[in-house]
Amino acid sequence: MILRFLIGAVVVFPLAIATPASAQEEHAGAEPYRLVCQTCHGEEAKGDVAPPLVGGALDADYVLAIVREGFGQMPPISTRELTDDQVRDIVGYIDWLNERAADPAATSRHR
Numbered sequence: 001m002i003l004r005f006l007i008g009a010v011v012v013f014p015l016a017i018a019t020p021a022s023a024q025e026e027h028a029g030a031e032p033y034r035l036v037c038q039t040c041h042g043e044e045a046k047g048d049v050a051p052p053l054v055g056g057a058l059d060a061d062y063v064l065a066i067v068r069e070g071f072g073q074m075p076p077i078s079t080r081e082l083t084d085d086q087v088r089d090i091v092g093y094i095d096w097l098n099e100r101a102a103d104p105a106a107t108s109r110h111r
């Protein structure tokens with residue numbers, strides 16, 4: 001029993017330190033953003049062939065309408081590719097990027 005506990009502690013303890021840190025940095029919307037939006041809107045929504053999405057507050061319903069209907073050069077994206085909840089997560093991720101940019105202390109904490 002004691003030996004199992006010791007082995008368990010040695011194996012689990014470093015994982016317990018490593019996991020929350022990386023989980024905190026990864027916003028729920030980061031992965032769907034990278035998979036679907038990043039090719040056009042650039043890394044961390046800073047803009048590329050499409051305009052940046054950071055720098056101003058985005059309304060989730062407005063973004064959802066644009067994603068479903070398309071906007072100018074932006075093609076519509078179907079629910080098969082991205083659920084409504086994933087679009088809301090992406091808006092949350094962009095808000096989070098804005099907050100991080102507005103608070104340099106938070107930026108250094110996240111690095």
Ligand code: HEC
Nearest residue numbers: 036037040049050051063066067071072073074075077090
């Ligand atoms: C194929 C390239 C492409 C992809 C993929 C793409 N966009 Fe766009 N998006 C554009 C372009 C180009 C515009 C600018 C359209 C215009 O102004 O005519 C745009 C505009 C927008 C706007 C409006 C910005 C404003 O100033 O009001 C939003 C919001 C937006 N995109 C969100 C997203 C989100 C969220 C995703 C991922 C789910 C995404 N886009 C994926 C190309 C893309």
